[in-house]
Amino acid sequence: MSMQRHIGNGKVTSVCFYHLRRLRQIRNYVSHTVMAQLVMSLVITRVDYCNSVLAGLPACTLAPLQRVQNAAARLVLNLDRRSRISPALQQLHWLPVKYRVTFKIATLMHQILHNRCPSYLVDLVAYNATEPQRRQLRSSTTRAAVVRRTRTEFGKHVFSVCGPDVWNSLPVAVRNIDNHPAFRRALKSHLFNCAFLLVTVSVHSTDFIMHSRPLYCCRTGHYNILLLLYCIVLYPTYGNGQPGDLFFYAP
Numbered sequence: 001m002s003m004q005r006h007i008g009n010g011k012v013t014s015v016c017f018y019h020l021r022r023l024r025q026i027r028n029y030v031s032h033t034v035m036a037q038l039v040m041s042l043v044i045t046r047v048d049y050c051n052s053v054l055a056g057l058p059a060c061t062l063a064p065l066q067r068v069q070n071a072a073a074r075l076v077l078n079l080d081r082r083s084r085i086s087p088a089l090q091q092l093h094w095l096p097v098k099y100r101v102t103f104k105i106a107t108l109m110h111q112i113l114h115n116r117c118p119s120y121l122v123d124l125v126a127y128n129a130t131e132p133q134r135r136q137l138r139s140s141t142t143r144a145a146v147v148r149r150t151r152t153e154f155g156k157h158v159f160s161v162c163g164p165d166v167w168n169s170l171p172v173a174v175r176n177i178d179n180h181p182a183f184r185r186a187l188k189s190h191l192f193n194c195a196f197l198l199v200t201v202s203v204h205s206t207d208f209i210m211h212s213r214p215l216y217c218c219r220t221g222h223y224n225i226l227l228l229l230y231c232i233v234l235y236p237t238y239g240n241g242q243p244g245d246l247f248f249y250a251p
Contacts, residue, residue, distance in 0.1 A: 003053075003054065003057060003061055007054075007061060007062070007064050007065055012046060012047075012064075012065070013064045013065065013067070013068055015046060016043045016046055016047065016068040016072075017068065017071065019042040019043050020039075020043060020068075020071050020072060020075055023035065023038055023039065023042070023043075023075060024075055027075065027078065032076070032077075035075070035076055036076045036092075039072045039075060039076050043068065043072045044069070044072060044094075047065050047068055047069060047097065047100070048100060048104070051097075051100060051101050051104055052101065052104045052105050052108060052159070054097075054101050055101055055102075055105055055157055055159075055162040055166070056156050056157040056162050057157070059098070062097050062098060062101075065097045066096060066097045066098075069089075069094065069096070069097055070085045070088075070089075073085060073088040073089055073092055073094060074088060076092060077091065077092070086196060089196070090196050093192070095188065095191055095192060095195055096195050098195075099191045099192075099194065099195045102166055102191060103187060103188065103191055105159075105162065105163055105166045105167075106166055106167060106170060106187055107183075107184060107187070108121065108159075108163065109125065109145065109163050109164070109166065109167040110180065110183050110187075111180070112124075112125050112163075113127065113143065114178070114180075116180075121159075124159055124160040124163070125145055125146075125160060125163055125164060126145065126146040127143060127144065127145050127146065128144050128145070128146060142172045142175065142176075143172075143175045143176060144167075144168050144175075145163070145164030145167045145168055146164060147161065147164045147165055147168065148160055148161050148164070170187070170190065171190060173186075174186045174187055174190055
C-alpha cells in the first residue's frame with residue numbers, strides 16, 4: 001500500500017473528518033478550551049501518529065493531512081470555511097503538517113545523540129564527533145551528523161538518510177541544547193518562524209502600502225515567490241527596517 005493511498009484514501013483522513021463532523025455538532029455547547037482539547041486528542045494526535053515515515057513525501061501526498069489540520073483549526077476558532085488558514089494556525093501556534101514531520105524527526109535525532117532511544121535507532125545514525133575519520137572536520141564541533149549517500153529518490157526517505165539531513169539543517173544553537181524540553185521549545189520556535197515567514201513593505205506615501213502578506217501557503221504547501229520578487233524589484237534596498245525598505249520578520 002502506498003503512502004498516498006494510506007493518507008488520502010485510507011482511514012487516516014476519513015476517521016479525522018468523521019470526528020470533526022461529530023465535534024462540530026457540539027461546537028456551541030462547549031468552551032473554546034474544551035473544544036481545543038477534544039480536537040487535539042481526537043484529530044491532531046492521529047495526524048501526528050508515526051508521521052516520521054512521511055519524511056520526504058511531496059506536498060500533494062501530504063495535502064489530505066493538511067486539509068484535516070486546516071479543518072480542525074477552523075473548528076476550534078469557529079471560522080468560516082473560506083477564511084484564511086495561515087493566521088488561524090499562527091493563533092493556535094500549530095505547525096503545518098510538513099513541519100510537524102520535521103519536528104518529529106529532529107526530536108528523534110536529539111534523542112539518538114544523547115542515547116535516550118532504542119539501540120536499533122542509534123545504530124542507524126553516526127555523528128562526525130564519534131567517527132575517527134571525521135573528528136578533524138570543523139563540523140565535528142557542531143554536532144553534525146553523517147549524511148549517507150543514496151542513489152535513488154526512494155532511498156532519501158530512509159531514516160538513516162533523512163534524519164541526518166534534517167538534523168544538519170537546524171541552526172547550531174539549537175543542536176547544541178542538551179536539555180530535551182528546552183530543545184523542543186527552541187526547535188518549535190525555529191520551525192514556526194520558517195513556516196510563517198512574513199514580508200512587510202511600508203512607505204511614507206499613501207499610494208502603496210502592504211502589511212503582513214504570508215510567504216508560505218498552508219493550503220498548497222508552496223511559497224509565494226512572486227510576491228517576494230515583486231517586492232524586491234519595487235524596493236531594491238532591504239534589511240534596515242526603514243520606511244520604504246523590504247524586511248522579514250517572524251511573528
